[in-house]
Amino acid sequence: MAHPSQLGFQDAASPIMEELLHFHDHTLMVVFLISTLVLYTITIMMTTKLTNTNSMDAQEVEMVWTILPAIIMIVIALPSLRILYLMDEISDPHLTVKSIGHQWYWSYEFTDYDxxxxxxxxxxxxxxxxxxxxxxxxDNRMVIPMESPVRMLITAEDVLHSWAIPSLGVKTDAIPGRLNQTTFIATRPGVYYGQCSEICGANHSFMPIVIESVPINYFENWSLLMMET
Structure with a gap:
């Protein structure tokens, strides 16, 4: 489990978060190459004593600095659109959980159980x-089975909230009167922490989210215990 206060991203615990980390590295490399090229160009211009007699008429340069940014935007946009599609795809979830944001706590309803x-x-x-x-x-963690698609239905009872678990790559707004949905798969057992990511009032900082991913047999025992109580 990654410590919540560490610098940078937490360790990925879902396929979506792994894709987001790869996209971050990909985009960072593109930005690094652009920054290097710009710094090199500035250095050359500041240190050379040569001048170009055709500086007022350079169609080739204008074509390059018009086409090259367009290609760079495509290189960044295509992986981004792919991840957005994967995050929006919900097929055959094994478990559906409804999360309701209140001032200032969360309530959970496992809709597959009465x-x-x-x-x-x-x-x-x-x-x-x-x-x-x-x-x-x-006081009450949300327990889920590992390696199982979980669909989250997220809403709010009073004001805007946001249900976010960084290590799972999940962040969805909780809006009163509207039901948003997202999905994730926890690839390994562990405890994952999150918080409300919307400034929802005076106690905004005091409504954390804790997900505990366990093997399926432990989840079945926990669900039986919860239904008995």
Missing amino acids: TMMFDSYMVPSNDLTPGQFRLLEV
């Missing part, structure tokens, strides 16, 4: 146990 719903509040600092993260731990 009586499985609960609220998830942040654990106060005084009640934390050794090893738990301050302002990130909750």
Whole structure:
């Protein structure tokens, strides 16, 4: 599990997040090459004593600096559109969970089960146990089976919220009166932390999200326990 306070991206725990990390590296390399070319051009222009007598009429240069940026934009746009399509594709989910944002906590409804719903509040600092993260731990974690497509239905009861888990590459707005959906697959067991990413009021910083990915047999035992309680 990546520490939430580390610099840069957290370790990818889903295929979508792996694609996002690859796209980030791809785009960063393009920006690096452009910056290098611009710096080289500026250095040459500042250090040379030669002048061009045809500086007022250079159609070739104008064609290059018009076509080259267009090609660069295509190189960046095509992988981006591919990832957007993958993030929007929802096919045959194994589990559907409805997440409702409140001021200031989350509630979860497992729609495949009749009586499985609960609220998830942040654990106060005084009640934390050794090893738990301050302002990130909750009293009821959302448990999901690993390596299974999970569909999230996300809405809000009062104001705008945003349900975000960085290590899973998920960030979806929770809007009152509207039901947004997203999907993800946790590729390995672990505990993944997130927070509301919309400034939703005074206690905006105190409505964390915790997902626990477990093997399917552990999830079945947990679901039976939740339905009994």
